[in-house]
Amino acid sequence: MDAFTLSRIQFAANISFHILFPTITIALCWFLVFFRLRHTATRGTPAALGWEQAYYFWTKVFALTFALGVVSGITMSFQFGTNWPGFMERVGNIAGPLLGYEVLTAFFLEATFLGIMLFGRGRVSERMHLVATLMVAFGTTLSAFWILSLNSWMQTPVGYEIIDGKFHAVDWLAIVFNPSFPYRLSHKLLASALTAGFLIAGVSAWQLIKGTANEGTRKALRTAITAVAVVIPLQIFMGDLHGLNTLEHQPAKIAAIEGIWHTEKGAPLTLFGLPNEKEGRTDYALQIPKAASLILAHDSDAELKGLNEFPGAHPPVAPVFWGFRVMVGVGLLMLAVAWVGAFVLYRRRKQDLATLPRPLLYTLVGMAFSGWVATLAGWYVTEIGRQPYLVYGLFKTADAVAPHAPAMVASTLAAYLIVYGLLLVAYVGVIKYMAEHPAMPTPAAPHPAPAPRAV
Amino acid sequence: MDALNWATALPLIFMAVMGLALLAYVILDGYDLGVGILLPFATDAEKDVMVSSIGPFWDANETWLVLGVGVLLICFPTAHGVVLSALYLPVAVMLVGLILRGVAFDFRVKARDSHKTTWNRLFAAGSLATTLAQGWMLGAYITGFQNDTWGLLFSAGIAITLPAAYAMLGAGWLLMKTDGDLQRKAARWGQGALWPMGFALMGISLATPLVSPTVFAKWFVLPELFALLPIPLACVAAFFAIRHVLATPRVVQAGYGWIVFGATVLIFVLAFLGLAYSIYPYIVIDRLTVWQAASATESLVVIGIGVAITLPAIIAYTIFMYRVFWGKARELTYGL
Numbered sequence: 105m106d107a108f109t110l111s112r113i114q115f116a117a118n119i120s121f122h123i124l125f126p127t128i129t130i131a132l133c134w135f136l137v138f139f140r141l142r143h144t145a146t147r148g149t150p151a152a153l154g155w156e157q158a159y160y161f162w163t164k165v166f167a168l169t170f171a172l173g174v175v176s177g178i179t180m181s182f183q184f185g186t187n188w189p190g191f192m193e194r195v196g197n198i199a200g201p202l203l204g205y206e207v208l209t210a211f212f213l214e215a216t217f218l219g220i221m222l223f224g225r226g227r228v229s230e231r232m233h234l235v236a237t238l239m240v241a242f243g244t245t246l247s248a249f250w251i252l253s254l255n256s257w258m259q260t261p262v263g264y265e266i267i268d269g270k271f272h273a274v275d276w277l278a279i280v281f282n283p284s285f286p287y288r289l290s291h292k293l294l295a296s297a298l299t300a301g302f303l304i305a306g307v308s309a310w311q312l313i314k315g316t317a318n319e320g321t322r323k324a325l326r327t328a329i330t331a332v333a334v335v336i337p338l339q340i341f342m343g344d345l346h347g348l349n350t351l352e353h354q355p356a357k358i359a360a361i362e363g364i365w366h367t368e369k370g371a372p373l374t375l376f377g378l379p380n381e382k383e384g385r386t387d388y389a390l391q392i393p394k395a396a397s398l399i400l401a402h403d404s405d406a407e408l409k410g411l412n413e414f415p416g417a418h419p420p421v422a423p424v425f426w427g428f429r430v431m432v433g434v435g436l437l438m439l440a441v442a443w444v445g446a447f448v449l450y451r452r453r454k455q456d457l458a459t460l461p462r463p464l465l466y467t468l469v470g471m472a473f474s475g476w477v478a479t480l481a482g483w484y485v486t487e488i489g490r491q492p493y494l495v496y497g498l499f500k501t502a503d504a505v506a507p508h509a510p511a512m513v514a515s516t517l518a519a520y521l522i523v524y525g526l527l528l529v530a531y532v533g534v535i536k537y538m539a540e541h542p543a544m545p546t547p548a549a550p551h552p553a554p555a556p557r558a559v
Numbered sequence: 560m561d562a563l564n565w566a567t568a569l570p571l572i573f574m575a576v577m578g579l580a581l582l583a584y585v586i587l588d589g590y591d592l593g594v595g596i597l598l599p600f601a602t603d604a605e606k607d608v609m610v611s612s613i614g615p616f617w618d619a620n621e622t623w624l625v626l627g628v629g630v631l632l633i634c635f636p637t638a639h640g641v642v643l644s645a646l647y648l649p650v651a652v653m654l655v656g657l658i659l660r661g662v663a664f665d666f667r668v669k670a671r672d673s674h675k676t677t678w679n680r681l682f683a684a685g686s687l688a689t690t691l692a693q694g695w696m697l698g699a700y701i702t703g704f705q706n707d708t709w710g711l712l713f714s715a716g717i718a719i720t721l722p723a724a725y726a727m728l729g730a731g732w733l734l735m736k737t738d739g740d741l742q743r744k745a746a747r748w749g750q751g752a753l754w755p756m757g758f759a760l761m762g763i764s765l766a767t768p769l770v771s772p773t774v775f776a777k778w779f780v781l782p783e784l785f786a787l788l789p790i791p792l793a794c795v796a797a798f799f800a801i802r803h804v805l806a807t808p809r810v811v812q813a814g815y816g817w818i819v820f821g822a823t824v825l826i827f828v829l830a831f832l833g834l835a836y837s838i839y840p841y842i843v844i845d846r847l848t849v850w851q852a853a854s855a856t857e858s859l860v861v862i863g864i865g866v867a868i869t870l871p872a873i874i875a876y877t878i879f880m881y882r883v884f885w886g887k888a889r890e891l892t893y894g895l
Binding site for chain 1: 611614615616618619621622624625626628629630631632633634636637639640641642643644646647648650651654655657658659661662664665666669670671854855857858861862865866869870873876877880883884
C-alpha cells in the first residue's frame with residue numbers, strides 16, 4: 105500500500121478510536137450533573153443515597169472514559185502535522201482558529217475542573233463541587249461545538265476566499281455557523297445522549313443480572329431508559345433533517361448513500377443490495393418504487409441526481425451505502441428497545457426492578473455499546489462520503505498527505521492498532537469488572553477538609 | 560498600530576505564547592512524568608500516594624502540550640508541517656507513551672488487584688518513553704533536523720538527559736507533597752538525579768554551539784557574552800542550592816523542600832531563555848523565520864483575541880485548582 109492509503113487508514117483508526125470516548129463523556133457528564141442535582145434535591149430522604157451511589161459509580165466510568173478520550177485526542181492533534189501537513193498549510197487560516205478556540209475555551213476548562221470534580225470532594229464546598237461538575241459538562245459540550253464547526257465547514261465550506269491556493273477567512277460568523285453545522289452538531293449531541301444512555305442502561309442491567317445492583321443502579325437505569333426513549337425519536341427526526349441538508353449541499357454523498365447510479369425521476373428506495381461500483385449498479389437490490397424521491401424531496405416523481413453526474417468526484421459507494429444502513433438499523437433497534445424498556449419500566453413503577461424480565465435485561469446488555477456502532481457507522485457515512493475531497497469540492501485529500509516512506513507509516517499504524525486494540529479490551533473489561541464489584545466507599549464528603557497550609 | 564506593524568508583531572507574540580505554553584508544559588508535565596519515572600523505586604503503598612499527588616493535575620498539565628503544538632499548528636502551519644514530518648517517529652513514540660501512562664492512571668485503581676502491577680509498569684514505562692522521545696525531539700529541533708552522526712548523537716544525548724531532569728522535578732514535587740519515609744526517599748532520588756542532570760546540562764550547553772554555527776555566532780561575541788553570563792551562572796547557583804537542600808534533611812523538615820522544585824524550575828526557565836535567544840528569529844533553525852512561517856494576519860488577529868481573553872482565565876482557574884489541592888497528598892480515595 106502507498107503512504108496515502110496508509111495515512112488515511114491511520115487517521116481513520118485514530119479518529120475512530122478517539123470518538124468512542126467523547127461520544128460517551130459529552131452526555132455522560134450531563135447525566136452526572138442530573139444525578140448530583142437529584143441528590144441535592146432529595147437530601148434527607150432515603151432516595152438521596154441512591155443518587156449518590158449512581159453519581160459515584162458513573163463518575164468512575166466517566167474518569168476512565170475521559171482519560172482515554174484525552175490521550176487519543178492528543179494523538180489526533182499531532183496527526184495533522186505528521187501525516188497531513190498540506191491540510192494546515194492550505195486551510196490553516198480557517199481550521200487553525202477553530203481548533204485554537206477549542207483548546208482555549210474547552211480543553212483547559214474541562215481538564216482543570218475535572219481534577220476538582222474527581223478529587224476535590226471535601227476540599228471544596230458542595231456548591232463548588234457542583235460548579236466543577238457543571239464546568240466539565242459545559243467544557244465537553246463546547247469542545248464538540250468547535251470541532252463540529254470545523255468538521256462541518258470542511259463539508260460545506262463558506263465564508264472564505266482562496267488566494268494563491270491558500271484559504272483565507274472572509275466571514276467568521278458564516279464559517280462557524282456554516283450550512284451543515286446546526287444539523288451535524290444536534291445529530292452528534294443526540295448521538296452522545298443515546299450512546300451514554302444505552303451504556304448506563306446496559307451496565308445497570310448487567311448489575312441486576314449479576315446481583316450486584318444497589319439503589320443507585322435502579323435510579324441510573326430508570327434515568328437512562330427515560331432519556332433514550334425521549335431522545336431516539338428526536339434523533340430520527342434530526343437525522344432526516346440532516347439528510348435533507350446533505351442532499352442540498354452534497355448530492356454526491358446522497359447518491360452514494362441511496363445507491364442511485366444514474367439521475368432519475370421517481371427514484372426507488374434501495375433497502376438492501378450489493379453496490380457494484382465497477383458495473384455502476386446495485387446487485388440483488390430490494391427496492392421500494394419512488395420512495396427515495398418521496399423521502400428526500402417529499403415528491404414521489406422528483407428527480408434525484410445520480411453518481412453519473414459526479415465523475416471522479418463522488419465517494420466510494422459501498423462503505424457509504426453500508427455505513428448508512430448500519431446506522432439506521434441500529435437507530436431503529438434503539439427505538440424499539442428504548443420504548444419497550446420504558447413501557448415495562450413505568451408499568452412496574454412501585455415494584456423492585458430485580459423482577460424485570462430477563463430477556464429485556466439481556467437485550468439491554470447487548471445494546472450497551474450500540475451507540476458506538478451507530479456513531480462510527482454514521483461518521484463513516486459522512487466522512488467517507490466527503491471523499492475524494494478534504495474540503496468539499498475544493499481541496500482533495502490526496503493533496504494534503506506527507507510523502508513518508510510507506511514502511512514508516514505502516515509501522516506506526518501497526519503500533520497504534522495494537523495499543524488501541526488492547527485498550528479497547530481493557531476498557532470494556534474494566535467496566536464489566538467495576539459493574540460486578542461496585543464498591544461504594546464512604547459517601548458524602550470522603551474525608552475532612554484539611555486546613556490549607558504552606559509546604 | 561497599523562496593519563503592517565501587526566503583521567510584524569503578531570508572529571512574535573505568538574512565538575512567545577507558544578514558547579511559554581511549551582515551557583509551562585515541560586515544567587508541569589515534567590514533574591508528573593518525573594513522578595512516573597520514579598514510580599518503580601517506591602513501595603506499593605507509596606505508589607498510591609505518588610499517583611494521588613499528581614492525580615488532579617496531569618490532565619490539565621498535558622493540555623499545555625496541546626496548546627503549544629496547537630499554536631504551532633494554528634499560527635505557523637508551514638513550520639508545523641516541517642517540524643512534525645521530520646519528527647514522525649519520535650512523535651509516535653511519545654504519543655504511545657502518553658496514551659499508556661494516561662490510561663494507566665485510571666486503570667491501575669479500577670482494574671482487579673492482580674492487574675495493578677501491570678498498569679503500574681505501563682505507567683512508568685509510558686512516562687519514560689514519553690520523556691526519552693521529548694528529549695530526542697528537542698535535540699533534533701536544535702540541530703535543525705541534521706541526520707548526520709553528530710546530530711543524532713546530540714539528540715540521543717538530550718534524550719537520555721531529560722529523564723534525569725524530569726526525575727528531579729518529580730522528586731522536588733514529592734518533597735512538597737509528601738512527608739515521612741516517602742519524603743526522605745524523594746530526597747535520595749533527587750540526589751541520584753542531581754549529578755547526571757548537572758553533567759548533562761553542561762554537556763548540552765557546550766555541545767549546542769558546536770553542532771550549530773548559528774548558535775555559536777550568537778553566544779560567542781562581545782559584548783553579548785557578558786550580558787548572557789548571568790544565565791549559566793544562575794544555573795550553577797540553582798544547582799548548588801538543590802544540592803544543599805537535598806543533603807540537609809532538617810532544611811526539608813523545616814518546610815523548605817520547595818526550594819528543590821523551585822530551583823529546578825529556575826534551571827528549566829533559564830535553559831528555555833537560552834534556547835529562545837539561540838534560535839530567534841527562526842522557528843525552524845536556519846530554514847524558516849517566524850514571519851515566513853506565520854498564518855495570515857487576519858487569522859492571527861482572530862486567535863489573538865481568543866488568547867487575550869481566555870489565557871488569563873485559564874491561568875486564574877489553574878491557580879485556583881493548585882490552591883484547592885495545596886498541601887500534602889493522601890492515598891487515593893474511592894478509586895477515582
